[in-house]
Structures are given as C-alpha cells and as structure tokens.
Amino acid sequence: xxxxxxxxxxxxFYGNEQVLFNNNLPVEEKxxxxxxxxxxCGKSTFLRVCNRIFELYRNQRAEGELLLDGVxxxxxxxxxxxxxxxxxxxxxxxxxxxxxxxxxxxxxxKLHFKLSRRETFDRVEQALRGASLWDEVKDKLKxxxxxxxxGQQQRLCIAxxxxxxxxxxxxxxxxxxxxxxxxxxxEELMVELKKRFTIMVVTxxxxxxxxxxxxxxxxxxxVIVEHGTTTKIFTNPANRKTExxxxxxxx
Amino acid sequence: MxxxxxxxxxxxxxxxxxxxxxxxxxxxxxxxxxxxKQVWEVFGWRFLISSEWDPVAEKFGALPSIVGTLSTTLIxxxxxxxxxxxxxxxxxxxAPLIRSVLGHAIDLLAAxxxxxxxxxxxxxxxxxxxxxxxxxxxxxxxxxxxPVVGRFLxxxxxxxxxxxxxxxxxxxxxxxxxxxxxxxxxxMTPPMLREAAYGVGCTRLEAGKDIIIPYxxxxxxxxxxxxxxxxxxxxxxxxxxxxxxxxxxxxxxSGSTTIAATIANCFPEADGLQRSALFALGLILLLMxxxxxxxxxxxLRAATAHRGE
Numbered sequence: 318x319x320x321x322x323x324x325x326x327x328x329x330f331y332g333n334e335q336v337l338f339n340n341n342l343p344v345e346e347k348x349x350x351x352x353x354x355x356x357x358c359g360k361s362t363f364l365r366v367c368n369r370i371f372e373l374y375r376n377q378r379a380e381g382e383l384l385l386d387g388v389x390x391x392x393x394x395x396x397x398x399x400x401x402x403x404x405x406x407x408x409x410x411x412x413x414x415x416x417x418x419x420x421x422x423x424x425x426x427k428l429h430f431k432l433s434r435r436e437t438f439d440r441v442e443q444a445l446r447g448a449s450l451w452d453e454v455k456d457k458l459k460x461x462x463x464x465x466x467x468g469q470q471q472r473l474c475i476a477x478x479x480x481x482x483x484x485x486x487x488x489x490x491x492x493x494x495x496x497x498x499x500x501x502x503x504e505e506l507m508v509e510l511k512k513r514f515t516i517m518v519v520t521x522x523x524x525x526x527x528x529x530x531x532x533x534x535x536x537x538x539x540v541i542v543e544h545g546t547t548t549k550i551f552t553n554p555a556n557r558k559t560e561x562x563x564x565x566x567x568x
Numbered sequence: 569m570x571x572x573x574x575x576x577x578x579x580x581x582x583x584x585x586x587x588x589x590x591x592x593x594x595x596x597x598x599x600x601x602x603x604x605k606q607v608w609e610v611f612g613w614r615f616l617i618s619s620e621w622d623p624v625a626e627k628f629g630a631l632p633s634i635v636g637t638l639s640t641t642l643i644x645x646x647x648x649x650x651x652x653x654x655x656x657x658x659x660x661x662x663a664p665l666i667r668s669v670l671g672h673a674i675d676l677l678a679a680x681x682x683x684x685x686x687x688x689x690x691x692x693x694x695x696x697x698x699x700x701x702x703x704x705x706x707x708x709x710x711x712x713x714x715p716v717v718g719r720f721l722x723x724x725x726x727x728x729x730x731x732x733x734x735x736x737x738x739x740x741x742x743x744x745x746x747x748x749x750x751x752x753x754x755x756m757t758p759p760m761l762r763e764a765a766y767g768v769g770c771t772r773l774e775a776g777k778d779i780i781i782p783y784x785x786x787x788x789x790x791x792x793x794x795x796x797x798x799x800x801x802x803x804x805x806x807x808x809x810x811x812x813x814x815x816x817x818x819x820x821x822s823g824s825t826t827i828a829a830t831i832a833n834c835f836p837e838a839d840g841l842q843r844s845a846l847f848a849l850g851l852i853l854l855l856m857x858x859x860x861x862x863x864x865x866x867x868l869r870a871a872t873a874h875r876g877e
Contacts, residue, residue, distance in 0.1 A: 370763050375663060401769040412764035415782040424778065425768040477768065 320384075321346040321485060321515040322367065327381040329362055329371075329539075336362055338539045340381075344532070349507060349516045351526035351547065354536035355562065360519045363536070364487045367517070368404040369397050385485070402429045405478030407488040411470030413462030414477075418454050421462040421473055425481040440480060447513075448476035449506050468499025475506065479514065486510065488518040492525070504529050523563055527551050535559045596854060604848035606841060615848060621814035621830075623838075628845035630852060632816050636731065636824035637853070639817065640806060641799040643735025648743045648795060653788075655743075656750035657776055671751070678744035686808035689737045694809055697736075698728030702821060712819070720819050729811035732820040737805045742795035749791030753784040793864040797857055803828040827853045 322344035329337035337359045344350050352360045362371070369390065371377045382389045390400050402425070414421050422441045426432055432440065441458075445451040450472040454465070462473055471491060478486060488507070492500040507516060507529055520526050526533055527547060534544035535556075543556045554560045561567055607615055607628060618629025655674075659667055705711050705722050712722040757780050765775040781788060803826075811823025812833055825833070827849050838846055 368767060370767055373763065373766055398769045398771065401767055406764070406767040408760045408764060410760060412758075412761050414761075414765070414779050415785075416778075428769050428774065474764070481768070 319346050320344065321386065322517070323382075323384040324363070324366075325382040325384065327363075327366065327379065327383060329359070329366060329379050330377070332376040336539050337366075337379075340539075340541050342534055342541055342544055344515060344517060346515050347511055347513070348531040349511050349518060349529055350532045350534065351530035352517060352519045352534050352536060353521075353523070353526050353562070354542075355567065356521075358536040359539040360536050361489050364406070364489055364517060364519055366391070367485065367487055368401050368406055370401075370406065372397070398428075402481045403483045404485040404487060405481070405483040407471070407474055407478055407486065407491045409490045410494045411467060411474050413465070413470050413473055416462060417459050418462050418465065418473060419458040422476045422480045425477060429481050441476075444476040444480035445473075447479050447510070448472045449502065449509070450476055466499070468495050468502060471495060471499070471503060472506065475503075475510075479510070484515060486514045486516045488516065490519050490521065493521070500525075523551075523565070535562060537562070597851075600847055600851040600854060604844050604851050606844035607848045610841065615845070616852075619816045623834075623842050626841050628842065630827075630845075630849055632814055633825055633827045633830045633849055634852065636734075636810065636817060637800060637826040637828070637856075639731050639820070639824075640734040640738055640810070640826060641796060643732060643820070644738030644742055644799045645792065645796060647736065647739035648746055649792060651739075652743055652746035652750055652791075652795075653781075655747050656754055657780075659747075659751050660754045674744045674747050674751075678748065682741060682802060682805040685737055685741050685805040689733065689805060689809040693737065694728035694733060696728075697733050698726055702726035702728065702732075706821075723819050723821050726821055727811075727823075729809055729823050730821050731810070731817055731824050734806045734810040734824070734826070735820075737809055738799045738802060741802060741805055742799050745798060746791045746795040749794060750788060753787030753791060754780060756787070757783055789864060793860060796860055800857055800860065801828055801853060803832050807832055827856075 320343050322342075324340045324342040327337055327340040327342075328335060340359075340363065342363075352363060354360050365371045366379045366383055367385075367390075371379065379391055381391070383391050385400075385404070388395065414424060416424065419441055422444050423437050426437055426440055442451060442455075445454060450469060453469060454473075457464075462470065465473060471494075475486075475491075491507075492503050495503065504525065507518065510516060511531075518526075518530065530547045532545065533547045533550040535542045535550065535554075535558075537558055543550065543554060543559045545555075550559060551563060554563065611618065611628065615628065616630055616634070618627070619631040620627045620629045621632065622628075659671060659674075662670070702722070703726065706724055706726065712718045712724070714721065761783060762775065762780065765779040770779070806826050807829045810825055810829055812825050812829060813823035814825055814830070815823075817824040831846050831849055831853075834842065834846055
C-alpha cells in the first residue's frame, strides 16, 4: 500500500516547550490510523500539524517534515488554503457553522470551486449521503445546522469535510461528545469512508481503536513509542509501555 | 427566629429596590406625558410633522429635531460600525501586549466626558471640516452631483458645522463602546469553531464575515444598539458642532439640531407652551430609545431562534 502521509523527524514547540520529539510515522492510503496515548501526549498536536491549523496561534511551530504525497506541506510555499481543502478536520465537539444544513455543506464548495447551483446541490446531496445523513435531513435542508442533534451535527461536519473532496480526514476524538448510539453510527461511517479517504483518528477509546482502525500509533510524552498494524499493537505489542497502556494499567 | 426576621426584611428591602427601578421608568413616562399634555392638545400629532419652531408666534414642531437626531445617529453608526468591527477583530487576535495597550486605550476613550468631545469638536473638528473635509467632498468628489441622493449629501456652501460633523463626533464617541462590546463578543467565539472555519480553508476575511460574525450576531447587535442608544441621547458633544438651527436640514452639510440639543438649548428661557413642547420632545426621545430597545430584543430573539438555541 502506498503512503499518503509521512512524518519525518517531526518536532513541535509551544514557545520554548517541545511537545513532539522526532516523530516518524508512515500513514497508509485509504486506511484508518488510530492515534492513541494518554492525555497531553501530543496526539492532537500531531493532527494539528497535518493541516497546519496550529499556525493560527502565535508561538507554535513545527520543525521537520510532514509529507503529503511526497511533498512537505510544512514548507511556506505550500498553499495552506488548498492544503486544508485536501485535509479535512473533525473536532471533539460538533462544529456546525451558524447557517442552514445545506449551506454548511455548500460552504466549502463555495470557497474552493466555482459551481453552478445544480452542481452545488448534487455535491451537497452526495456529501450528505456519504455522511449517512441525507435521509434524516433531506426535508430540512433549510433549517439551522445548530438545530440538529449532536450525532447529526457531527455527521454534518463530516459531510462538510468530505464535500470538497479531500484525500485525508483528520478526526480528533470525533465521538467523545456523543452517546453510544451516535458513536456507533460514526464508527460505521468511518469504516465506510475509508474506501475513499485516508483517515487519522485520535481516540481515548481502546475498543474503538481496536474495532475500526487498520494501523495504530501509540504516543507517549510526545514520542511515538510504537506504531504498526492494529492487530499487532493490540495483541503483541513490542514495547512494555504500549502493553501497559492498552491493557489499562495507566493513562 | 431573629435571624429569619432579618433575612425576611432583607428580602423585602431587595424587592423594594428592584421595584423602585420600575417605578422610576413609569414615573418618567407619567411626568413627561403630563408636562407635554398642553402641546398635544394644541397641535395634536401635527407636532410630529411640523417643522416650525417659533416661540414668538407660539408655533412648535418636532420634525427638524427628529430628523437631525436620526440622521446624525445614522451617520455615526455608518462610520463607527465598520471601524469598530475591524478594530475588534484585530484586538481579538493581536499579540497580548498590543491587545492590552490598545484595549486599555479604548476603555479610556469611553471614559472621556462628552463635553470634552464637544469642545474638541468645536475648536478642532469644525475648522478641519470646513477647510478640508467638506471642500474635499464637494469640490473633489462632487458627491452632491450623484443623481437622486446627491442633494442630500452635500452642497457648495460650508462652514464646518452641521449634521455630518455631528455624526462624526458621535461616531468617535460611540466607537469605543461598540468596539469594546464587539471585542468581548468575538472573544467568546469557541476556539473549535474558529479552527473549523479555518479548517475548511477560510481566509481571515471569510472566516470573519461568514462564520465568526454570524455566530456572534446577537452580541454584535447588542453592541450596535448600545452605541445607537448612546448616540440618540447624546447632548453635549453634538450641541457644540451641530449648528443649532431649528429648521429642516437640506443635506448633510446643513446646520441642524437634535432632540437632546433642542431641549438643552431652549430650556433656560422656556415657559408655557414652549416648555410643554420640550417635554413632548423628551417623551419622543424616550419612546424612540424604548423602541430601539424593543426592536433589538425582538431581532435578537429571532436570531436566537434561527440558531436553534
């Protein structure tokens, strides 16, 4: 399987404090890669490097390489807006925009493409179907995105993220604010989505990682202690720290 | 036993204080209505649309004051709002040092007594308007040659006083209020929503106008109406620069008056019917302020419902 993303000697700093240390991680195309580890170990930070969202904040900087299809996206000449179209992000809580359900999904299309109304509508429907939300919202496309339930809002955000046809989806604990039913819907959806997208998901839920991911990376104190196929990490981890973490002895 | 008695009387004391506020409001209404009764009896609703103000002939009309008030307020808002919004957006994202220095400066600006604005307006802004701004608008831009609306914007005669100058002073005055509120509103945008906006590939401008401002629209309207309310009733600052002419203004360069300025100007010598007319103006101003408040509330409720909260 070809690599979609690859971190090479990636270091990250909040001011003078280093939080990621020499991260090296290959991410295979059209697979789900779970990123696990105790709180504050740099999992989310790693994701935030991938679409350069950390650049919104002063004093945060990344060093090293993050290759997307072989191109280091951390280089200043890379168009960050195009990068973010190509690398969608889902957050811990649903983040619907203050606009209608339809506009939420149409918005990124408006930003990046010049489409006719017809094309826009088709793409929105496609994205909502892709996020398993179409049947639930097709009669209320004009209502506010904020009026949906939490699980629906999160799927709306997924629809929004896939509407502009990215290649990579970053999910930062996408089910942490959802009830079990909504969670299982999102998980099913993720397995469906990996046919088309390369997914990286941060999760604190070991069962979730084991259930849905193909590969797993274990972060501890900013270091990638171990990465490999999920089966290997969960059944036969090479590192004692990894074993202790996945068996719930710390974290 | 004794303790509960104290507690009980404390409760009644608080109730009394809260009730007092309602009574004050009601009292103002009653007083203004009673004192303006005479003018309503003489002129009826024509008081509202008459532009005459002749104390000798005992003819009074509120229209010039109303038009002056509304037009200066509108100009103030048109100038102050974009400035305040842009400044607030900058402040929210500026480096901590800049944010704190500029933020304090804005808060201090709000503390300047309005008479100082008025004085500065009279001695600095009026000559500047007369020598620079008004000639520039009329001779260089020729804005009064714009079809249809042009004749309301400017004219060839300038003395520095008038509606435009009044609006400008008000804009400067309400700027810190609106800016401070907008800054607080924008600061309350959830960081995750901001990141989501940039995450789909927004530029700063797109994130601001499409997501951050619509998200905070309630508070932003609140800020606008606070500024509007303040501009509507502002007396001293406008008094100095408006020209105090009791006639219908012809355009933005015309000398004019506002409700508050008319009341302040005429009260010392007013008695009889004129005194009643001034109370009527007071009542109109109070009603206008209340109306704006109600308008704001209902708009905000609609905005909230739309957001599904």
